[in-house]
């Protein structure tokens with residue numbers, strides 16, 4: 419024993435860990451007090467058992483505290499939710515079974531509940547998951563301003579396809595800076611007088627339509643996808659990009675990824691064991707490399723895109739960067755001077771994918787814009803009287819072009835109203851979703867929504883609510899966005915031909931029940947920008963072509979929800995009939 423003590427003393431002077439000293443002290447005290455003699459190994463085992471028991475006790479206390487806290491939160495949630503009206507929960511598992519009832523969608527369940535219980539209802543998605551749906555415009559406005567976060571799984575589609583990035587992230591703190599930068603950039607572009615992207619984009623699209631026009635017409639979804647991609651591509655890579663052979667590859671890759679993105683994100687556990695998943699991941703990597711490749715050329719003033727195909731091939735082969743055929747992508751440092759990265763060096767956390775944000779925005783912009791254009795085209799071919807009036811409006815404005823042609827769209831109230839009305843009747847996203855994970859949400863009315871509840875706005879119900887839109891809320895009527903006034907341009911005589919003579923476009927965002935672009939803290943920042951571009955492109959198209967529904971295609975305007983986007987179903991074939999000019 420003396421050896422052991424000597425050892426301990428030596429250790430005390432050295433840097434032995436204190437736990438070892440503890441063992442030695444323990445052995446020493448045991449050796450002195452116990453009458454029976456234990457071997458050191460027995461003593462060590464005894465000590466280890468006690469330590470292990472202590473550890474188990476600690477774990478037990480920690481887990482019990484955690485569970486008690488959860489239980490406390492659960493009771494708090496149940497107690498606070500009591501004040502919110504809603505159908506009684508049919509079982510411990512909540513209302514989930516209701517949603518799986520055949521031919522009964524989530525919106526149907528919400529619609530039924532709202533009719534019965536008023537503009538704010540709760541539904542239990544499970545014993546611990548509370549969903550609160552709001553349809554009252556004033557409450558919605560307040561809620562969308564106060565609840566800044568989205569659910570933790572929001573953006574999984576983007577994350578899986580494009581890696582770690584800040585835009586579209588659940589936490590507002592994380593997206594805030596990027597939102598501001600992108601919004602400023604888009605705003606600057608709108609103000610730039612020499613930015614004639616809309617005209618070039620429109621020319622490019624008309625050329626394409628000329629090439630793919632057949633006697634049977636063009637599939638509306640296909641042409642809309644192409645228009646949306648052209649708009650987004652020109653916006654982020656410059657209009658020279660459109661003429662590049664890489665544009666077609668890029669578009670194809672994007673469409674392939676868009677088709678499967680929601681499917682792979684729907685897995686709770688990412689299916690690493692499936693070959694198809696790895697094939698999808700491979701496509702995503704190719705897209706990433708191609709984006710970097712294109713951006714690198716963008717940095718050099720987009721000269722590449724004005725060059726011949728041969729130049730493109732030569733230049734590419736000299737580069738370390740490989741294109742869509744796979745392999746190595748260039749480093750994020752190469753893009754530091756691209757506007758998306760400007761001023762962001764201080765905010766980059768190092769984990770972000772260099773092109774993640776651009777791919778996210780292009781993806782979101784393409785998906786939503788193409789859904790909106792399909793929707794507008796379908797409305798125009800189904801309401802020829804409106805198409806004729808829009809055409810008259812375009813012709814009149816065209817006779818007196820403004821200083822910058824792309825500003826002319828602001829002198830076409832009926833065209834803009836048609837776009838807004840199409841977005842109202844078929845919003846691209848059926849639901850806005852928010853949450854406040856940490857704090858209860860207190861409304862001016864005194865209502866409190868407990869922290870942790872999922873907040874949703876069933877946009878379609880709000881958009882078709884008679885109390886906000888009148889008795890014809892479900893009908894297509896662009897005049898919902900127009901009011902009679904004295905503003906407008908062109909001669910009164912001319913404008914009276916259009917039937918919208920003294921009509922003025924109301925600011926759609928003044929109506930709290932208009933939410934295709936969301937509202938509040940996390941509202942879409944691309945709204946103004948995309949409306950202007952879509953209107954410009956449509957004006958150029960309608961000036962050149964009369965749109966007709968191919969008699970063979972189905973006029974049924976049933977809608978489906980695909981990849982979280984509303985779509986007309988079945989797809990209409992549109993004839994682009996050339997006008998005499």
Ligand code: HEM
Pocket residue numbers: 562585586587593597600604779782783786787790846847850851933934935936937938939940941942943944945947948
């Ligand atoms: C017709 C086209 C578009 C529609 C219908 C649309 C719709 C939406 C909607 C509904 C949201 C969510 C808003 C909310 O939760 O309150 C959103 C978010 C967003 N949109 Fe759009 N969008 C469109 C085009 C664009 C474009 C062209 C851009 C950029 C160039 C853009 C950038 C964004 C961004 C960055 C967010 C994320 C905001 C955040 O997470 O904080 N959008 N958009």
